[in-house]
Amino acid sequence: MADTATEAAPRPDERAGPPDPEGWHLSSPLVLTVTLLLLLLAQAPIRRALSAPVMQSWMTVFVAVVVQALPFLVLGVLLSAAVAVFVPPSVFARALPARPAAAVPVAGLAGAVVPGCECASVPVAGALMRRGVTPAAALAFLLSAPAINPIVLTATAVAFPGEPEMVLARFVASLVVACVMGWLWQRLGRTDWLRPPARPSYEGQGRGAAFWGSVRHDVMHAGGFLVIGAMAAATLKAVVPEQWLRAAADHPVVAVLALAVLAVLLSICSEADAFVAASLTQFSPTARLAFLVVGPMVDLKLFAMQAGTFGRAFALRFAPATFGVAVALAALTGAVLL
Amino acid sequence: MNRQAQAAVLFLLGASLLHAGATDLSLRYVKAGLRPLLLAAGTVLVAAAVATVWYERRNPAPRHHEPRVSWLLLLPVLALILVAPPALGSYSAMRTGTALQQPPAYAPLPAGDPVRLGVADYAARAVYDDGRSLRDRRVKITGFVALDRAGTPYLVRIALNCCAADGLPVKIGLTGRTPPVLQPDAWLEVTGTYTARRTKDPVNGGPIPFLDVTTARPVPEPADPYDESWNS
Numbered sequence: 193m194a195d196t197a198t199e200a201a202p203r204p205d206e207r208a209g210p211p212d213p214e215g216w217h218l219s220s221p222l223v224l225t226v227t228l229l230l231l232l233l234a235q236a237p238i239r240r241a242l243s244a245p246v247m248q249s250w251m252t253v254f255v256a257v258v259v260q261a262l263p264f265l266v267l268g269v270l271l272s273a274a275v276a277v278f279v280p281p282s283v284f285a286r287a288l289p290a291r292p293a294a295a296v297p298v299a300g301l302a303g304a305v306v307p308g309c310e311c312a313s314v315p316v317a318g319a320l321m322r323r324g325v326t327p328a329a330a331l332a333f334l335l336s337a338p339a340i341n342p343i344v345l346t347a348t349a350v351a352f353p354g355e356p357e358m359v360l361a362r363f364v365a366s367l368v369v370a371c372v373m374g375w376l377w378q379r380l381g382r383t384d385w386l387r388p389p390a391r392p393s394y395e396g397q398g399r400g401a402a403f404w405g406s407v408r409h410d411v412m413h414a415g416g417f418l419v420i421g422a423m424a425a426a427t428l429k430a431v432v433p434e435q436w437l438r439a440a441a442d443h444p445v446v447a448v449l450a451l452a453v454l455a456v457l458l459s460i461c462s463e464a465d466a467f468v469a470a471s472l473t474q475f476s477p478t479a480r481l482a483f484l485v486v487g488p489m490v491d492l493k494l495f496a497m498q499a500g501t502f503g504r505a506f507a508l509r510f511a512p513a514t515f516g517v518a519v520a521l522a523a524l525t526g527a528v529l530l
Numbered sequence: 531m532n533r534q535a536q537a538a539v540l541f542l543l544g545a546s547l548l549h550a551g552a553t554d555l556s557l558r559y560v561k562a563g564l565r566p567l568l569l570a571a572g573t574v575l576v577a578a579a580v581a582t583v584w585y586e587r588r589n590p591a592p593r594h595h596e597p598r599v600s601w602l603l604l605l606p607v608l609a610l611i612l613v614a615p616p617a618l619g620s621y622s623a624m625r626t627g628t629a630l631q632q633p634p635a636y637a638p639l640p641a642g643d644p645v646r647l648g649v650a651d652y653a654a655r656a657v658y659d660d661g662r663s664l665r666d667r668r669v670k671i672t673g674f675v676a677l678d679r680a681g682t683p684y685l686v687r688i689a690l691n692c693c694a695a696d697g698l699p700v701k702i703g704l705t706g707r708t709p710p711v712l713q714p715d716a717w718l719e720v721t722g723t724y725t726a727r728r729t730k731d732p733v734n735g736g737p738i739p740f741l742d743v744t745t746a747r748p749v750p751e752p753a754d755p756y757d758e759s760w761n762s
Contacts, residue, residue, distance in 0.1 A: 220535035227604070235612055242613055243620035252615040256559035256604040256694035261566035262547060266546065266574050347691075353634050401589070404581035411578065412536055415597030416544070419606060429695060433625060462698050467691035468698070470631065474734060500599065 223312045250430040257422035260461060261311045261493070265414055268312025272319035273406035277399055281324045287350040293327045296374035299329035300367055303336030310338035310462055310488050311418065314497045315410045327386055332374030335514065338462040338488035339366035348484065351466035357529050358477065358484075362466075365525035369518045376513065387503030421493020425459040438474060447479040448526075452519045455487035462488035480524025485522040490515045531600050537582040539603050544575025546610040555610070557754045558617040560693045603732060618697050619754040620676035620714040623686040627734025629698030632658045644668035644695055644721050649687035650700040650757055656724060656739035664724035671702065671741065672719045673713045680730070683712050685741070692754035697756060703740040705731055719749045 217438070242251060288295040303313075317334035338344065340363050352358040430439055440450035451472065460468055465487045469480040492509050499507035531539070550556040551568030560568070591727055631655050634743065647655075647669045655663050673685040676699075683704045688697040705723060722741055727740040 213555060220531045221538060224535050224538055224604075231612060239613060242615075245619075248615050249618060249621050251609055251613060252559065252618055253695050255606060255609050255615060259547070259550060259556065259566065259568065259610070260560045260693035260695070262543075263564065263571040270574065351691075358640040400581070401585045403640075404578055404585065407539065407574070407578045408536060408582050411540060411543075411575065412600040412603070413597065414531070414595065416602045419602040420599070422606075424694060430622075458695070461692050463692055465696070508595050 246430055248402050250426045253429045254422050254426035257425050261281045261418055262283045265311040265394035265418060269407050269410040271313035272410055273403050275319040275323060277403045284325050286319055288329060292328050292378050295326055295329040296332045297371050300332040300336040300370040303333050304340045310494050313337040314501050315414055318501045328374040331377050332370045335373055336367055336370035344462050347463055348466040351470040361481050361525050361529040362484045364524050369521050372517050373514055385505045385509060403500045413500050414497050417496035418493055420461050420496045424492040428457045441474040443474060447475050448482045448523055451475055451479040452486045455483045456491050459491040459493040476490040477530040478523060481521055482522040486518045489518055533582055533586045537579045541579035542607045543603055544572045546607045547572030550610055553634040554753045555614060556692055561690050561758050562754055617675060618688050621643060623676045623699040627631050628731045628736040629689060630700050630703045630736055633699045636663055639667060640664050644670040646670045648757055648759060649673045649702055650689060653671060653700050653702055653739050661724040667735050668721060668723055670721045672759050674715055677714055683708055690758055701738050703738050704741050704743050706742040707735055708743050709746050717749050717751050718746050720746045
């Protein structure tokens with residue numbers, strides 16, 4: 193295989209080596225092998241350096257976030273590949289109303305039937321867009337699917353025993369935020385912000401090749417960004433003291449904002465965030481609702497994955513807008529229902 | 531990263547998921563219920579690696595490199611295979627407030643002397659039921675040791691709902707005949723009786739009950755170091 197990948201080498205210093213007169217190139221499999229061998233040899237010093245409690249705690253949370261999210265990422269990637277390869281575009285044209293304004297709430301409600309967490313919804317939303325679903329509807333699906341599916345609502349009911357209004361508030365607020373964001377995108381969104389998820393065309397290949405090509409491509413893209421998000425979440429969990437939160441809990445407005453920001457930083461899987469919200473007993477129910485509404489829609493790991501899938505220009509606009517809408521609607525829903 | 535390197539990364543990632551899911555290693559990071567999903571995801575990743583190599587041989591694709599961020603996928607592989615960090619322990623436990631919650635009801639204590647209880651079960655009965663169901667009974671509890679700044683020993687179990695990122699500790703203070711030397715993170719099986727003494731967690735003000743220890747013996751870390759009773 194003459195295929196070279198000098199531009200993909202992980203460290204610039206290795207690429208800056210003296211050029212080989214034979215025209216020999218550093219290929220990425222070679223870099224991979226050398227890196228793995230070096231790390232294997234340096235195992236003992238690495239372990240010693242990582243034995244401090246804060247580093248161990250960081251590593252545990254980092255590995256936990258990645259290991260926990262990978263099965264759901266793989267599920268989403270498989271769904272996305274199946275949509276891309278086996279479902280003809282006409283199916284979506286028939287299932288969704290033709291008018292984008294009407295397609296948004298339908299797509300938002302469709303999120304309720306796809307069990308999974310936010311890691312699965314990013315690749316699926318990308319596949320829907322490529323199959324001709326209007327971006328506004330695909331984005332409404334992207335936001336609602338991790339928040340209002342049966343697994344997540346059941347977990348919320350278990351975490352808040354005797355408080356069914358919390359489940360209702362979460363469902364209503366999340367669905368409304370998803371629809372508002374879909375309509376906002378339809379009114380204000382510009383297609384040049386949204387980099388159409390680029391990938392090699394699978395035309396002219398067999399279905400097997402196209403399917404596995406899509407799986408490989410999505411795992412390599414979204415997986416790398418998942419790792420970035422997991423590192424950020426682990427840093428927060430292992431380094432930032434919990435006492436800081438207590439100071440914020442006393443003020444009603446600050447409390448809502450603090451938990452919304454915490455949801456972004458913690459990047460917990462939406463199937464588990466209700467239990468964490470339930471344990472934040474010093475905060476008001478509305479603040480905890482904000483945590484539950486913001487978390488599945490905007491967090492560090494999702495932001496990294498959205499930037500990787502739809503482009504940075506998109507993520508930089510979409511995530512802050514979603515954050516603002518989610519906080520405002522969670523506060524409103526909390527004032528009415530809780 | 532070219533196709534072969536991608537296949538290698540996919541394979542390593544899948545193999546480390548299979549390794550973690552097939553052994554008790556995964557229980558340090560995620561709940562036991564995720565195991566079948568880990569094995570399935572690992573199998574899919576290994577299959578994707580094999581398929582990548584297979585189609586590349588039959589029909590070499592034009593050069594198409596994935597972004598450099600894909601290399602980061604090696605980090606969890608290295609962390610799992612080379613380091614295998616331990617389950618959350620006393621460091622996290624003392625930085626996080628106790629997550630004790632009022633249960634909806636109290637089942638009658640099972641028979642047996644001493645009766646075996648979980649950390650969270652004892653703490654909830656002691657705090658929210660004022661120890662009514664615990665009077666005149668000896669209880670046996672397993673957990674790991676954590677020490678606060680003043681040196682007070684606590685018996686802790688971290689409750690897990692999905693993965694270690696959402697793990698929250700439940701703490702019981704130890705009083706009475708505690709062992710003279712206590713190492714943080716050491717696992718203990720403690721036998722004792724209810725005492726009305728309580729304290730407040732300095733981190734979040736949550737209630738921490740005490741246990742009057744009669745005997746304590748070191749035990750190995752259980753296969754599942756977390757308390758998963760919340761998600762059952």
